[in-house]
Amino acid sequence: MSDSTVYLQPAYILQHRPYRETSLLLEVFTRDYGIVSMLAKGVRKQKSKSAGLLLPFTALKLSFSDRGELKTLVGSEFVRQYPLERLALYCGFYVNELVQLFLHRHDPHPALFAVYRAALRDLTLGVGIEQTLRYFELDLLREAGYEVELAVAADRAPISPRERYDYRADQGWVLDAGGRASGTTLLALAKRDRLQDGIAAEAKVILRQLLDGHLRGRPLKSREVLATMLKHL
Template sequence: MRYTGEPAFVLHTRRWRETSLLVEVLSLSQGRLGLLARGVQSPRRHALRAALQPLQHIRFDAVQRGELATLTGAEAVDRAPALTGDAVLAGFYVNELVLRLAPRQDPHAGLFDLYAEVRGRLAAPGLGWTLRRFERDLLDALGFGLGWDTDGDGAPIDPAARYRLDAEHGARRVFSERDGERGRAATGRALLALAADETPEVDDLPGLRRVLRDVLAHHLGPRGLKSWELMADLGRLAGPVNAPARPPHPATD
């Protein structure tokens, strides 16, 4: 298969041998693809190497005869967002989620546009809400979504109640304090805001992060995310939705 001028976003790169790179991209027509960029580490290939940075929007040419496609050319479509502080970690998290959850060469409708949208929001205020929306929409795009405004039995979410999210069943109402269940739950009000795509109350964002992480962890399997290890707790990104991003703090990452 030959790709010519294929739009894509770069998710991840790593060195391969002395002069080459293995590149993972999210392409428009084929979903996630693995590319082999030969000789890209040489001084004369600086422009190509610069185009293969994570979060970069590119158009590429490649030939695929096996699992990996061999890159023959690539150019940047625009300038990648200039991220600082928490937004750098959020960008890493977004890329890692797509890399781990989206299967190779299995395009899902809307996933490319979803990535473009969240990429454009990473440098804006409200980073916590940006990530919660992306998690919801990614799960929906990959066929893992839940009925965000109803519980697993089809009953409407009660805004005054608290809920856990079961990846297979849906929302389960929490009635007791046993084993700290309520502390791991989200308010019904938060789930209804998520369903309506309305900014939740500031106090509701941490609970929303926790229940969505439970669903993501189920689909990721026993191996978690490196970004979760780096940040230890994404609750830092669930602060005030209009607050500017804070610089990373090594003691809490």
């Protein structure tokens, strides 16, 4: 291995697809190198020890050649698996898609990497899935440079739990009797409170508006699949 090799980098596979007959192309979220594309040669061979490791929702330590845009995997070690099932599994794919859409390639986000790991843990436990997603979305917006003040209105007045607000991208939260966001929900999000049913539903609407403002019309495939699944639960 050359001096350009990165050793045992904490990582998660966000996406993988076959490449030629025996290899995989990987989109990988690493702690110190951000999102990188990686070629895993020969891992689809029957005798490959890495074949069952390079999957989403598995904590790994990867070694790879850091030359060029496409990295080459040279080693992988298993750390732990997050066995997501049913709704939690689709939520995991949603989280992975958000990471790929909002983060710039090769831009490290070690704080979000830790938040991502915690989100997988909470999704695996299956407790407070909606709350897990909302706070992950808020952390993602902050790390991507789109943090939104939740406790202060556009006029710099404190958000009031007795009022309703609407979000304007060029201003912030403005008073609006018919607005999507209640002050109660905004303050709960700001304080990272436990999201009860009514507040959780409104928080979902708020975060969707904030995310969609930056997606600029780009559809989320996982969101469409998740919505279809929820109709049949």
